[in-house]
Amino acid sequence: MKTQTLFSRNSPLGAPLKIVRQTFSAHQGKPARRLSFVSGLHGDEMEGLYLCHRLIQALRQIKDTRPEEFLGEVHVYPAVNPPALNNGSRLWPLYGTDMNRMMGPHPDKSLPVQLAQEVFDDIQEHSDMAVDIHASNLHLKELPQIRIIEEFSEELLPLARQTHTGIIWIHPMAGVFESTLGYNLNKLGIPTLVIETGICLRIEPKTVDRLFQGIMHLLVKQGVLASLPEEIPPLPDSRVVYPREVSQACAKHSGLFISQASLGHRVGEDEIIGQVVDPVEGVVLEQVTAPDTGLLFTLREQPTVHAGALLARVACDLEPRP
Amino acid sequence: MKQEILNIPTPFGEPLVLYKNQWGPLDGEALSIVSGLQGDRLNGVMVTSRLSRFLNDIEAGRETGYQIRGNIQIFPIVNYKAWETGNPVWNFDSQDADLTFPGMEVGELAETLCNTVIRHTAESDYGIVVQSAEKHYEDAPHVKLIDPSRTRRNLARSLGLAVGREVAENPALVLNLAKQWDLMGLHPFILSAGKPQTYQPQYCDLLVDGIVNFMRSQGLLSHTREKGSQQEMSFFDAEHECPVLTREAGLFYSDIPVGTAVDKGQKLGEVRDLYEGGLLEEVTAPEEGFVVTLREYPMVHEQECVAVLLRENNRKWFWPFG
Ligand SMILES: [Zn+2]
Numbered sequence: 001m002k003t004q005t006l007f008s009r010n011s012p013l014g015a016p017l018k019i020v021r022q023t024f025s026a027h028q029g030k031p032a033r034r035l036s037f038v039s040g041l042h043g044d045e046m047e048g049l050y051l052c053h054r055l056i057q058a059l060r061q062i063k064d065t066r067p068e069e070f071l072g073e074v075h076v077y078p079a080v081n082p083p084a085l086n087n088g089s090r091l092w093p094l095y096g097t098d099m100n101r102m103m104g105p106h107p108d109k110s111l112p113v114q115l116a117q118e119v120f121d122d123i124q125e126h127s128d129m130a131v132d133i134h135a136s137n138l139h140l141k142e143l144p145q146i147r148i149i150e151e152f153s154e155e156l157l158p159l160a161r162q163t164h165t166g167i168i169w170i171h172p173m174a175g176v177f178e179s180t181l182g183y184n185l186n187k188l189g190i191p192t193l194v195i196e197t198g199i200c201l202r203i204e205p206k207t208v209d210r211l212f213q214g215i216m217h218l219l220v221k222q223g224v225l226a227s228l229p230e231e232i233p234p235l236p237d238s239r240v241v242y243p244r245e246v247s248q249a250c251a252k253h254s255g256l257f258i259s260q261a262s263l264g265h266r267v268g269e270d271e272i273i274g275q276v277v278d279p280v281e282g283v284v285l286e287q288v289t290a291p292d293t294g295l296l297f298t299l300r301e302q303p304t305v306h307a308g309a310l311l312a313r314v315a316c317d318l319e320p321r322p
Numbered sequence: 323m324k325q326e327i328l329n330i331p332t333p334f335g336e337p338l339v340l341y342k343n344q345w346g347p348l349d350g351e352a353l354s355i356v357s358g359l360q361g362d363r364l365n366g367v368m369v370t371s372r373l374s375r376f377l378n379d380i381e382a383g384r385e386t387g388y389q390i391r392g393n394i395q396i397f398p399i400v401n402y403k404a405w406e407t408g409n410p411v412w413n414f415d416s417q418d419a420d421l422t423f424p425g426m427e428v429g430e431l432a433e434t435l436c437n438t439v440i441r442h443t444a445e446s447d448y449g450i451v452v453q454s455a456e457k458h459y460e461d462a463p464h465v466k467l468i469d470p471s472r473t474r475r476n477l478a479r480s481l482g483l484a485v486g487r488e489v490a491e492n493p494a495l496v497l498n499l500a501k502q503w504d505l506m507g508l509h510p511f512i513l514s515a516g517k518p519q520t521y522q523p524q525y526c527d528l529l530v531d532g533i534v535n536f537m538r539s540q541g542l543l544s545h546t547r548e549k550g551s552q553q554e555m556s557f558f559d560a561e562h563e564c565p566v567l568t569r570e571a572g573l574f575y576s577d578i579p580v581g582t583a584v585d586k587g588q589k590l591g592e593v594r595d596l597y598e599g600g601l602l603e604e605v606t607a608p609e610e611g612f613v614v615t616l617r618e619y620p621m622v623h624e625q626e627c628v629a630v631l632l633r634e635n636n637r638k639w640f641w642p643f644g
Binding site for chain 1: 330331332333334335338409410411414415416418421424426428429430431433434456457458490491492493494496497560561563565567570571572573596621622623624625626627
């Protein structure tokens, strides 16, 4: 494994601001394919960091014992936003900037933009394919899923299937994606999968283990590794969810959402999944029901809600309604 | 007159109410003015508050000679929750309102707030956002234009500011209010002056006078004797902006006020060591130009942007010779 610093700036306080890339090169000659894994763009999303740890640990062991297994090249960018990671916040605290809203061609020369651009350029230079790993935000808990913008689905869906991630959600384009790492790499022809899982500021080791196993499958299917390590089991296929197969429940009232459902369980249409209550008056404002029959794959975790807030998403069982 | 445009209950207390002020006939030329997108940009809120007082005075007959001819709307506060905290964004969602447009009618609070403003301004002919520089910087008063056609540059001249500047394209621009207005067919203008968290009366005077002049020039206001006038304005395109970066990390002491015209090689400031105070670097202007933005916050990294120069030699358009 080779550790390289791709970004470094001296700080007024002393320790420089640094970003590293860990590289596992091909055993012989030109790499068959180069895959990159990125995590920590949002500093409160920890699952990706642990996933990178699992990956680096496993790849290092293979490199030490069976280096000939490496037909391709792997780059891991485990912590690309150190100021936010050290602060446990989504945004870079000193500037209040979201690093995943600064990707793509940007005329500005502020420090956050410099960092975003140099990370982006480095990934672009070193990758034939990339995986950008996110946890959810403070509010919603997510089943492990790969999110694909509709316009890239033809190319990305077969690749996403190779990861055996529980859910692959193909969703419509929105303006908010235009400045993200995933969208801009895909636009440049570097197929990039975006993983969303769990909730921020927490790590669920079992979920990460399962994602890690999926990544190992991907590395073999992509011809980066010659064979699957013995300890990696076969995995079930992903459920692909198309845009019209997602139904969501939103709060009609402002209050506290008290969940009565479990993420990853099946729910029936109109089944009660929670309540919104008014803690000041001691009244129940609404019973929240499942918007459809299917798999509950997003669930509100932060209870404070304003009317309109998303409470749950269900991947519907039935054919989409006309 | 002050009107509620959104009234949404909050989980634990009083409802959140968003207001606009509206004057004049609904069928005339229409102007919307928005401040308060970030919860610490005081100059904008002071400007819109003073404009509201002035327009109320006209309506009440206390400003002799003036008449309101067009439909004028003012939206003083957008990111209400951020204003409660005094931070640019509300910590609950880490969401910059000016990266949330067009928002959604039913969605998370920030989406709903932004969408309310979009719906209420959609029929306007002109839109003005009043703000100040980004965190840690100070702006000389200037007007920013998206897609600066000749028509828009002409309109901008009646805003009474000496400097106009093109907004450079970037992938996140589509999430800005001004860009959404542009896409909806309004002529958008962004007025920026001063720094966050500070009320700077001289800048506010300039912006208030400028906006009143704009209203007179576009026939939104009439006066028995005075007409709106078009001012001299230097216009600078985006590609010729010159960011000035530090070489060293330390404390930046600026030698000049923002808004100064500097010669090539002129000293802009110096960087001194934080611990021992020794001189590390003299920062000089790489080009002749107008200092439109200057670093306020002294702590700087290596390659930190401490000033933005608008280059005189690329001045494209100069009234009355344009
Ligand atoms: Zn994220």
